[in-house]
Amino acid sequence: VRWESELQLTDHAELAEFFRKSYGPTGAFNAQPFEGNRSWAGARPEVRIIGYDARGVAAHVGLLRRFIKIGGVDLLVAELGLYAVRPDLEGLGISHAMRVTYPILHELGVPFGFGTVRPALEKHMTRLVKRQGLATLMSGIRVRSTHAEVYPNLSPTRIEDVIVVVFPVGRSISEWPAGTIIDRNGP
Numbered sequence: 241v242r243w244e245s246e247l248q249l250t251d252h253a254e255l256a257e258f259f260r261k262s263y264g265p266t267g268a269f270n271a272q273p274f275e276g277n278r279s280w281a282g283a284r285p286e287v288r289i290i291g292y293d294a295r296g297v298a299a300h301v302g303l304l305r306r307f308i309k310i311g312g313v314d315l316l317v318a319e320l321g322l323y324a325v326r327p328d329l330e331g332l333g334i335s336h337a338m339r340v341t342y343p344i345l346h347e348l349g350v351p352f353g354f355g356t357v358r359p360a361l362e363k364h365m366t367r368l369v370k371r372q373g374l375a376t377l378m379s380g381i382r383v384r385s386t387h388a389e390v391y392p393n394l395s396p397t398r399i400e401d402v403i404v405v406v407f408p409v410g411r412s413i414s415e416w417p418a419g420t421i422i423d424r425n426g427p
Contacts, residue, residue: 241287241288241289241340241344242287242288242289242290243286243287243288244284244285244286244287244288247279247288249277251279252277252278252279253277253279254296254297255279255288255290255297255300256274256275256276256277256278256279257274258296258297258300258324258326259271259273259274259279259281259300259322259324260274260275261326261327262324262325262326262327263324265327273388280302280322281321281322281388281427282385282388282426282427283304283306283319283388283426283427284304285302285303285304285321285322286302286303286304286305287302287303287304287344287348288300288301288302288303288322289301289302289303289340289341289344293329295326295328297326298325298326298329299324299325299326299329300322300323300324301320301321301322301323301341302320302321302322302323303318303319303320303341303344303345303348303353304318304319304321305317305318305319305348305350306319306424306425306426307425308354308422308423308424308425309422309423309425310416310417310418310419310421310422310423311417311418311419311421312419313417313419315351315352315417316350316351316352317350317351317352317353317354318345318348318350318352318353318354318409319353319354319355319424320341320353320354320355320405320407321355321356323355323357339368339369339372339374341353342374342407342409345407345409346409346410349410350409350410351408351409351410351411351415352406352407352408352409352410352411352416353375353405353406353407353409354404354405354406354407355404355405356383356400356402356403356404356405357402357403357405358402358403359379359401359402359403361403362377362379362403365377365403365405369405369407374407375405375406375407375408376405376406376408376413376416377403377404377405378403378404378405378406379403379404380420381402381404381419381420381421381422382399382400382401382402382420382421382422383399383400383402383404383421383422383424384397384398384399384421384422384423384424385397385398385400385423385424385425385426385427386398386424386425386426386427387427388427399421404422
């Protein structure tokens, strides 16, 4: 577990390379934010959980406390993102070790952990967290967020149809607000 302010230049460089190799196979555009030594895509994580092995970074997930809006309700969450497992370790069960995230959510004092994944990862997330009773997966919810960069020929916001992952931490899942659009209010 590392706070963002604890990372050194060498840590950022190693993580940037890890993300390029992890996200690159899903499309060159997905690896692009990690050019140079940049180890974040949009908003920078507050806390990072990094798994290492003899070859370096093996897995990563980032957390950031923020407010989201659902059906007019402002809600504090710890957003989880930058989730990746090194490609040579995929399918070996290393992602289960990343469940160390759950106690960190309690330490952050948030009512919910929140994340989104592309629909292709729904089965993986079901095995990782839903079957263990750690989280609820929701579909049919659109997420609106801002782009990290603003260009004159593109909208500054995007709306995604993704799988929403909710970790009940300080509240029960029955207290998650109803709504079909989540406003992330940031990148």
